[in-house]
Amino acid sequence: MTACTSPEKGCISRQFQLDTELTETEKHLLNQLEQPARCYPAGTQLTDASNQAGRFFTLISGWACAVRTLPDGQRQILDIFLPGQIIGLREITFEDNLSEFRALTDVEACPFPKSRLTDIFHQTPRLTELFFMTLAREQSLLIERIVNMGRRDAAERLAHFIIEIQLRLSPQLNHFILPMNQSMIGDTLGLSSVHVSRTLKFLSDEGFIEKHDQQIHILNFPALAELAGFDKRYLSSNQDWLSAS
Amino acid sequence: MTACTSPEKGCISRQFQLDTELTETEKHLLNQLEQPARCYPAGTQLTDASNQAGRFFTLISGWACAVRTLPDGQRQILDIFLPGQIIGLREITFEDNLSEFRALTDVEACPFPKSRLTDIFHQTPRLTELFFMTLAREQSLLIERIVNMGRRDAAERLAHFIIEIQLRLSPQLNHFILPMNQSMIGDTLGLSSVHVSRTLKFLSDEGFIEKHDQQIHILNFPALAELAGFDKRYLSSNQDWLSAS
DNA sequence: CGTGGGGTTGATTCTTATCAATTCGGGTGG
C-alpha cells in the first residue's frame, strides 16, 4: 500500500470516451478521481467487508476482484475488475459492503470516498447518465454469469469465461495472461479447483486453447465461442440515449 | 393485451418515496410513465428478445420476469419483477435485448419507449440519481443470486429464493402466493423441475415451510434463513448520498 | 369420460465435489 510513482492519468475518462465525447470540465472531474494513486501488491485486500464501506477505487493498472466469503468459508468471486473500471459502484447505496475487494495482481488504484462521486453527480447530470450506463453494462455482465452458472456445464462455463475476459481485455488479440490460480477460477465459476484443472485440460486436449503457466492462448475462437454459446452483444452498448455534451 | 379499466396510479412514485421525498414535478414525471396501463394475461410475452428493444414497462400489478432462452432450448429466468418495479431498465444501453419479458400472472403494465426515460433524465438530474440507485439495488439482487447458484445446494437455493421473495413482497408477513410452477422455479435457480419438487418436499418435511398449491407459508423463518445463509442487508439501501429534493 | 399439464416418486446415470496421493517448480537455508 505504498505510494505509486507514475500514476498514468485519464484512465477513466479514456474509458468513457470510447462511448461519447467529454467536455473539458467532465474530463477534469473524472481525472480528479484518479489521484493520488496507490499501489496494492497482489493478494492484498483493498477494503474488507465490514469497515470502510462507501470507499471507491479507480483501477489504473492490474486486476482486482470483489469476493464474498460465506459463513462456512466458501468463497464466491463476484466481479473481475480490469483497468479503467471503477470498483465499488453498486455499493454506493449500501451502508455496509457485503463483499471485499482484493488485488489479483499488483495494482495501482485510487481510493476515494463516496462523497466525491456524489459531488460529481450533483455537478454534472451528464456524468450521472454515464455512470448509469456503466452500471447497466455491469449488470449485463452479471446476467451473463447467471446464465453461465445456471445453465452451462463446466467446460461451457470456462469457455465463456475465457472468451469474456479476452474480449474485455483486448478483443483484437487471441491470448492474454490470466493472473488467477485454479481455485480462484473455481471460485469465480462455482467449480472446485480440481474440476477446473480437469476442464482446462479438456479444453487443451480438444484443441480449443493452449495454456502455459498463466498464458492463455485461444487456438480456435469460433469453436470455443460455439461451445460456450457465447453471444457477444452483451458486451457492447449503445449510447444513443445520452444527452449531448 | 386489452386495455385495463382501473389503472392504479402512482405505483412507481410510491416506490421511490420509500427512499426519499419527491417534488410534485418529479411525481408528475413518474406518473406519466404509468399510462396508459394495459393488461397482459398470465404467460403472455410483453416483448420478445429480438424486436421491440428499447421498450420499458412499469409494472402496476402482478408478477413478471425476464427470461433468456438458450440455443438448445434451455431457459434461464433472469429477473423476477414485482409491482412497482420498472422492467427493462438495464437494457437501456443495448441495441437489442437478449432476453424477453413474460407475465407470470395476469399483469397490468404500462409500456413506454426509451425516449420517455431519457427525457426524464435530461429534465431532472435527481431522478437520474434515483434510477441509478434502483439499478444499483437490482445489481445487489443479481450478486446474491450469483452467490446462490455458485455456492449453495438445492435446498439452500430454494430457501434463499423463498425468503427473498417474501421480504421483497411483504416483509411483515410469513406467507405469500408464488405464481410459478416448479419448472419455472427450476429455471430461476438452475435446477430441474423434478429436483425442485423433491427439494420443496424436503423443506416441508423438515418443517421449514408449508405449501398448498401456490401458497407458501414460512413456518420457521430463522431456521430457513439460517439454512439459506441469508443476510438481508443486500435488500435494504441507504439514501444519504442523494441530492436534496 | 378422455386429455393434458403439473406434480410426485423411484431407478438410473451423469456431473462434479471431495479426498488423497503425486508431481513439479520455486524459494530457502545449510
Place this chain on the structure above:
DNA sequence: CCACCCGAATTGATAAGAATCAACCCCACG
C-alpha cells in the same frame, strides 16, 4: 550445490448431488 519445504497443479478413486427417464397420480377442463 543440495536437501527441504511449500503452494499449485495433476491424477485417480470415491461419494454426493442433481439430471434424466419413466411411471403414475391428480385434477381441471374440454
